[in-house]
Amino acid sequence: MTRFRIWAPKARKMTLCVNGKEHAMNREDSGFWHVDIKDLTQPVLYAYKIDGKGPFPDPESRFQPEGVHGRSQLWQDDHVWQDSDWQAPELKNAVIYELHVGTFSPQGTYAGVMTKLEHLVQLGVTHLELMPVAAFPGHHGWGYDGVSLYASHSQYGTPAELKQLIDACHQRGMAVILDVVYNHLGPDGNYLGLYGPCFSNRYKTPWGEAVNFDSAESDQVREFFIDNAMMWLRDYHFDGLRLDAIHEVYDFSAVHILEELQIRTEELTAITGRYYCLIAESSLNDPKIISGRASGGYGLAAQWLDDFHHSLHVLLTGEKHGYYLDYNGHKDIDKCLNHFYVYDGQYSPYRRRRHGRPAGNLPTQSFIASTQTHDQAGNRGEGERLCHLVNHENCQIAAALMLLSPFVPMLFQGEEWAASTPFLYFTDHTDPGLARAVREGRKRDYAFLSKKVPDPQAARTFARSVLKWPESTSGDHAKMLEWYKELIRLRRQYLNDIRKSRRSFRPAKQRKDLYIYDAGRIIVLVNIGSTSKSFADSRLARVPILLQNRPVNVEDDVLTLLPGTAAVMLTD
Incomplete structure (x- = not known):
């Protein structure tokens, strides 16, 4: 029965x-x-x-073999887990790696990801973060317009194959985090609203109707989304969830949906004995999201720290469009290293209002730092990675500052070898009107960055974003990969020293483009300019260099750095 x-x-x-x-x-x-x-x-x-x-289709379908508009399949779960003794590495020691299943491997499947796990182990990754895998329309897409939230996207593989991937990661010592979207559902194949009052007319998101978390009949809607989160953690053995754009999750209930989700996650931990982390993407600069519930917060484990990315990006590229208007280079990096939010109550020229509040004494592992993400590359006109905007050496500088920061570092697929492929915005909508609207919207929104904004509906746009793995073993790509491996090794060795020190990022003797990142025992010297730079420092002239991408010349207490140099030094 x-x-x-x-x-x-x-x-x-x-x-x-x-x-x-x-x-x-x-x-x-x-x-x-x-x-x-x-x-x-x-x-x-x-x-x-x-x-x-x-x-x-069933809103709680576990599999949509005919696509999001087709019939649901009652899935028979016969996977035998091999991870009974598994415990995820602590987030404070994590190196996260964000990937998109469809473009990470030539196969574009869960099985394809499995063929590359040894590469990630050798790199030093502790946590994979999968971009959304909930079923969405068509063959390919980013996944943020998912509509069948309980079903794994059929083009990636079956539910069993997703479980096999997670099991394989656990057997190699890697945790797996899933990106989930609880602020809206996509427009193509969205039947959820036909079943009940699941959406709110009180709020709007940039992508469509907001979810009804606080109006009439919202109790069951909340349960639908919380049960979805519990399914991924309990049934698929994911080790955590990355919650997309929580600043667009609207809820004026006494207990916010995010706090309730954290409570239920802790209850699941009490049952399974496993720790699960909830990570927020938030542009609010509000520490409440990641503060403990005893102090009035939601209790989430961590949040993405966009201020770090934006400050470093402006320092290296000089770009000042959009939200980069708010950032001014090295002074912002210095503030970020010690106070986390660059904007913690000041006026934001981009927003034209005050923004944020002080983060207080939160631990550094509450923040995820990156130099590249799917958003930062994909939400450009031509999907440019950092390595397409600055030279090879300055990419190495960015990696050193990120991987030797006190925060939890996150890499984006292919970053570790300066992948030549862009990461473009691509869709495969079946509705011609929606496809046209998306195409015209991208051209309009990114015309200021590029006159050649690719058609997101074109198959070639997706194909161009697929990583070219053979390039990772040759030339500058191989050198970059080795650089990342060495930096991750040094991070593991000296992370405690970096975290317990007060950190600074300042110009070296007021030299333009020459900076010192001081993290106590670890010092990183960088020259982001196009000419050699020299400065006198009798102390630094005598300390050992642990890692350098270009030779540092030391003579009579004067250090000379070639353009693009990053040198990691160890002081007493």
Whole structure:
């Protein structure tokens, strides 16, 4: 006997369509409907009719083999886990690696990711972070317009293959974090609102209707999203979730949905004995998100620290468009290293208002730092990575400052070898009107950066974003890869020293483009300019150099750095 159960509080009649037959469903007092079916033949393909309309896929479907508009499949879970003794590495010691399943390998599948796990182990990665895998329309996309939140995207593989990937990561000592989107659903294939009042007309997001977390009937909506998070952690053995754009999650309930999600995650830990981390993407610069609940916060483990990326990006590129208008280079990096938020209450020229509040005494491991992410590359006109904007040596400088920072570092796929491929914005919408709107919107929004904004619907746009793995073993790509490996090794060795020191990032003897990153025992000298720079320092002239990308000349207490030099030094 198989029970099919669905929440549809406004429906007058619900019908289950399964394996070619229709069955009337029974209404419960709670707004749920159910029906029990005997002797189903595998594979079980089903959908629902609402008041005679449809059929529509199940919002809680575990697999959509026919795509997001097609029938749902009742998935039989037969994976035998091999990670019974698994405990994820602590986030404070993490090196995170963000990847997009569809472009990370030539196969564009979970199985394809598995073929590259040894590369990640050798690099020193402790946590993979998968961009969203919830089912979305078409063959390829970033995943942030997912519509079937419980189903793994069928083009990536089956639920069993996703579990095999996570199991394989655990066997190699790597945790896996999943990017989830709880602020909206995409427009193409979004049937959730037909079942109940799941969206709010009180708030709007940049991408569509906001989720109803605080209006009438919101209790069951909240449970739908929390249950989704618990499914990924409990059933798929993910070790954490990255919560997309929480500044667009609107909830004026006494207990915010993010706090409730953290509470439920802690309850799951009590059951499984495993620690799970919730990481926020937040532009609010509000420490409440990652402060403990005892002090009035939501208690999330960490948040992305965009201020670090933006400050470093402006220092190296000089760009001042969009939100980069707010940043001014080395002084902002110095503030970020010690106070986390560059904007903690000051006026923001970009926003034209005051922004943020002081972070207080939060630990440095509460912040995720990066020099590149899917957003920072993909939300440019031509998907340029940092290595397409600055030279090889300045990319090495960026890596040194990020990987030897006190924060938790995060790499974006291919960054470690300065991949030649862009990471473009790509979609595969089936609705011609939506496809046209997305295409025209990208051209309009990014015309100031490029006159050649690629068509996101073109198959070539997706294909151009697929990593070229053979290049990682030759020339400057191989040198960059070795540089990253050495920096990660040094980070592991000296992280405690970096974190317990007061840090500074300042010009060396007022020399233009020559900077000293001082983290106590670890000193990093960098020359971001196009000419050699010299300065006198009797102390630094006598300390050993642990790692350098170009030779530092020392003569009579004067240090000379060639253009693009990064040198890591160890003081007593």
